[in-house]
Amino acid sequence: MVILLAIFKTFYFVRIFKNFSGIVVMLINVMVGLRIFLFFYLFLVYLFGLIFMVIGAGNKNVPGKLREEYLSELENGEEIDLPNPEYKNIGLFWGNLMYVFRTSVGDFDFEASTYLTSAENWLFYLCWILVSVLTMIIFLNFIISEIGGIYNDVYERKEMLVQKEKSALIKESESMMFDK
Numbered sequence: 001m002v003i004l005l006a007i008f009k010t011f012y013f014v015r016i017f018k019n020f021s022g023i024v025v026m027l028i029n030v031m032v033g034l035r036i037f038l039f040f041y042l043f044l045v046y047l048f049g050l051i052f053m054v055i056g057a058g059n060k061n062v063p064g065k066l067r068e069e070y071l072s073e074l075e076n077g078e079e080i081d082l083p084n085p086e087y088k089n090i091g092l093f094w095g096n097l098m099y100v101f102r103t104s105v106g107d108f109d110f111e112a113s114t115y116l117t118s119a120e121n122w123l124f125y126l127c128w129i130l131v132s133v134l135t136m137i138i139f140l141n142f143i144i145s146e147i148g149g150i151y152n153d154v155y156e157r158k159e160m161l162v163q164k165e166k167s168a169l170i171k172e173s174e175s176m177m178f179d180k
Contacts, residue, residue: 033150049097104135
């Protein structure tokens with residue numbers, strides 16, 4: 001959290017320099033313009049994460065092939081390598097959200113589906129296709145085109161926005177001065 005605040009403060013103060021003020025204004029406008037789209041994207045990731053939790057992909061507590069192998073290996077004193085071991089420390093809920101996020105940016109991992117039944121596999125791949133089409137192909141391309149539109153809008157008004165930032169900095173510095 002401290003690192004994020006330091007990055008935000010750095011961007012806040014780097015706008016003093018003329019060469020960087022246009023970039024900072026661009027970043028601020030892009031983030032403001034995309035807040036609704038990012039909310040919708042995170043909502044899609046959340047919903048598909050819940051769907052994958054219901055399917056039980058990679059969950060050793062759901063009855064099935066993974067649970068049987070896990071319990072038999074545990075009885076023998078060994079521990080089976082669970083699918084997606086990188087999510088072991090963050091829990092199943094956050095692991096499913098990370099799985100959907102990684103799928104939405106093109107990182108495909110089908111290890112958890114090897115332990116599902118035939119019907120669950122069909123449902124898993126149907127959901128995977130929906131995640132891929134909705135989030136990766138349609139939605140992320142839509143966000144990229146929206147960023148392009150915001151960039152063109154800001155680029156047309158760049159000089160005015162930079163002057164506005166300068167005047168806001170001057171006003172802020174004058175408000176910090178002592179009255180005589």
